[in-house]
Amino acid sequence: MSSSDSAARAWPDVLASLAAGRQLTVDQAGWAMEQVLAGAATSAQFGAFVMGLRAKGESPSEVAALVATMLEHARLLDFGPAGAPLSLDVVGTGGDQAHTVNISTMAALVCAASGVPVVKHGNRAASSSTGTADVLEELGVAIDLEPDAVVRCVQDAGIGFCFAQVHHPGLRHAGPWRRELGIPTVFNILGPLTNPGGARAALIGTSNEVLAPVMADVLAARGVRALVVRGVDGLDEVTTTGPTRVWDATGGTVQQTQLDAADLGIPRHDPSLLRGGDRVRNAQLLMAALGGGSPEGEDGDRIVAIRDAVAINAAAALAAFASARSADAGEDPPSGNLTERVATHVPVARQVLADGAAQDLLVRWAALSSGLRG
Template structure:
């Protein structure tokens, strides 16, 4: 549909409120398009998000997929030569599970990259937790604001890792930021993050914060044309693979079929279970110290559960991405990669690379 034929958010909102049975995925996409063009007022955006929530749109895979596609159509897309690095992957969760665990997906991304998997970590600063992925990496010297779309290909080629700051790659979403903060309750946009990686990974593990969202997210991914993705939810409604017990998996195969099964740390990874309370995160400073101990092989007894938490999540990602023949092998590869010191080396080298990008940009601005 051309821009000239698109409806303004005011008309879309009226349709959503007064004729909800006729509200379609295309209407939702048109509403978001209007917002990202800066055409909507704050009251209209607030009404749109509230109405979407009340109409249960976060349980509608077609609408979720349409919103994600619209967001990606307006994103800054990096040019990646996949022939240089092979499969591009991500591991990401929706957040909002209330458990406030350690930064597992961020750490798993680094471990997987050091193990040879090309990782494009799409994320932001904390919203529903004490320490977001960007917060942790910035505290370790990463200059994330200076990674542009033009830098991604070279960084991936050199380091097998790149962080894509959501605010950089989705500048049009800035219109929604204040409204979402002011509303104070989750909307369908809270579950869009894992679908909006501008690199469009070939393989991914996507965590959801409620088991009811599992089949919805898997179906949305299927509609978007993704394949070889796994949607996961810990039995505790955890948006990661649980270290405490079973995790539910909706595995989107190459064929487009969605297989459901459960996995368990002991049975499938050869890793002992731990109570989730032993894998809890705290504040930024504590998480930074834990990560340094983990990657520097100076673990304390209190860090063992977090280390094992990282092993199962990284191991499953390596299995889904085809870097390991089994989940157990994936966990062992993750363990050996951490113990080798390769992850710490990656962390330090990538931080230096982003610092160089910052220096280059500041020098350019000064000229």
């Protein structure tokens, strides 16, 4: 039986369930994703599938099935007999329409410069001005490395970048259809949930408040010690303009809480100071923010605000990693509430920013990755 015959017989069952508001079984959700990744689905079937999920409301079990199927078809990192190191991802779903600088990218570099292995998963911009891949490419990092070269970067520089287009090639079939739809779907949250390096700690930002707890549930079930965050201003980051809602999965279950920069001694800033521009401008601001020293010139206030945002996001990511490290060692989790746990890492993040270590790491990483490009 051909894949098209199989699809013709199964799609009516999947879509009828969604139209009736019924939750898909794990097998149904996984099968539908198989069809998308194999290029066996049509644009009509894909559109009906994602819109049916959105209208019904995506459940944790459905999203988990999509994630598991994606990872089965992904080009994963292979660290050899020693296995993958305990690592961290800092990533956002995008979609907040705020066009900020690349805060998660800078936070990832700060974490790596502090000694934490980072496997960052990302893509080019979809709804923002400049995505992680765009700004890293502008800064000289080879973003499209093969998996074995990414492993070398993690081993030798302490940070590697998994370009979604390289590691999840099956998603190319859905790209044009997603652009035609023009609205966020469940596919917008799948990237942060499918790190090809198996990162067991994560700080994940999302602008989608409805799907944030679903993401946290999926991560907890997979054993990832993660913080899923959304600023009350809509940012897919820990914001400095007000409080941030947090779905804390660092303890293995999900607890909803809040984080406020003001409680960590970090001043609030006007959102306009976090706004970026094209890839050249964002790269310029990134280098200035990570370069250490005292900010000067017309961008002085902006660099101060960016550093504060990067510091709190890096500290939150380091707190998630500390929880993963404790779990990995079979130790009790770090004590204190979330604010207290994040607070212990703020001085580390600030020191890395002050001494320019993250910028130094970026320069080394760019040189290493460029040399590894085949």
